[in-house]
Amino acid sequence: MTEAVAVSDLPAEPDPDAVISVRDVTRDYRRARSSLLHAAPVVHALRGVSFDVARGERFGIVGESGCGKSTLLRIIAGLDQANSGTVLVQGTDITRLPERRLKFLRERLQLVFQDPMGSLDPRMKVGEIVAEPLVAQGNRNSRETIAGLLTSVGIPGDAIGRYPHQFSGGQRQRISIARALAPTPEIFVADEPVSALDVSVRAQVLNLIADLVDELSLTLVFVSHDLSVVRHVCDRVAVMSQGRIVEIGSVDQVYDDPQHPYTKRLLAAIPTLEKALAGAAPADLLDRPNTRSTNMEDEA
């Protein structure tokens, strides 16, 4: 089924000119052993993932819980190691590098996570949080720089002396973004950055990310389970299911003319105002068995 759709026509060798080049990455996790008689079960989180992200591109990764998107992100960010395969970041293979040689990655690639409360130390002041990546890398940091970073994400500079709990969810996510921007990264990786936010705040944060990516010419890797958000934010998207990329292409191509049955099912399941006001009921969001069989015939 997966083979029916040509996922990519990538060259076998990783591309050193791409900002991120991933080839045939696998990652297995061994779960806790539950029996004396049987070997511990193995979870295949990634089963041969390959893609390239070009400079200045806004690249989206979508998929549901357990599809492997977070594992993939951790490997790209050098927080986890692949079992096999290659990951080049700006031409350097990071898969076999020890932590002390990943300094360049820590400067050039920065992350923003889903839960802004869990990713900000509650006992540190906002100014210290934003300055931390600079301190860790032994760079200069002045009060003006930090205040400037905060202002650029729409937080007043006097927030420096306050604590994370004094801010709302949207403001905390802005603080996370300011921290990520502190070492002037070239690659900005966002893992579900707006999933925990209300709709009106979501729009504000998405606009902020778009502004920053434009102004600072960043390469964006944006992971989400929400396909409509990815369509708005990204140029190109990879759809993941069960540790594999099942479809990859420009957002318009993937959303308007999905090829893989999983992508079709995912797109059909998104409720939209447009569909609903035209009379769609929840049953219409489910992929009907007959439409599924037509999809398979299409591929044959």
Add this chain to the structure above:
Amino acid sequence: MSTANVTASTSEHPPDRSAVLAVRDLSVAAGQRRLVEEVGFTIHAGERVGLIGESGSGKSLTALSLMGLLPGELTATGSARLGDHDLLSGDEAALSQVRGKDIAMVFQEPMTALNPTMRVGHQVAEALLIHRARTDRRSAHAGAVELLAQVGLPDPAVVAHAYPHQFSGGQRQRIMLAIALANDPALLICDEPTTALDVTVQAMILDLVVRGVEQRNSALLFITHDLAVVATVCERVLVMYGGRIVESGPVLEVFTRPRHPYTQGLIATSDLAVVDARGRLATIRGSVPPAGEFPAGCVFRNRCDHATQACADRPPWTELGDETGYACFHPVTHSRRGFDD
């Protein structure tokens, strides 16, 4: 899409249908802080009503006060009639006869709503036994298996013997729904039942909820912040902000011709397909204030582009029809389509 005749039919339902739930002047307060203010609405049998708004607008407090599950430091006043019962009477003995039987609720977090130490079949059977829908354990267990089958769990007889941790989030939400529907409640309340779920699982749960209430002719109060979900599930919608209902009406009417600037802003900001010349989304200025710190008068006026001096007074409810209206001095005007395009 033609919207010209939307206003003509305010309700698709015959007016003689009896009201299952009638809420009048419901207020929830924490000491001097008013968290929900003078909320009123009616839901008829078989009707599906959505309650939308952002975090901190008072949606969940409204639901919890109907269930008699408000935390101790909060007090609810007003009236909420469900058949012959007043849900706000504070009579816990009477309410425990109603809760789980005539009114049931599905919560957002299926992880914490189920008892981790009880087999799920037992938890469904418990709902049947407590309200004496079944009188002996054996038939209650059979009823539980039947309900687990209805919510689409495979191999329900085996599933009944498993514990909650053995299920995924979507499966747990199916079990919650089986418990909620066990006694064919007159009113089912769902509080963000699919927010924590994947989109394909969400579609299945929404379908089950709608089929469940349709089969029982139950009334549904569906709470969510997702406008697309509410439009898919419900026929009528109540828009809440700052502890008040600021607009209500049929889904098609409210979402195509919103009167309140907050509703209009919410619709615009949810729409990820519409962007300005720079590719940016529409936003609502500022953010939702913390509970109890909304401005006096119109609660939305500090974020509203149309606010004037008049908005320092509380805007009265303008009724457009049965259960349809808005609370705003400067409602959005809609040109009549068909004339200008």
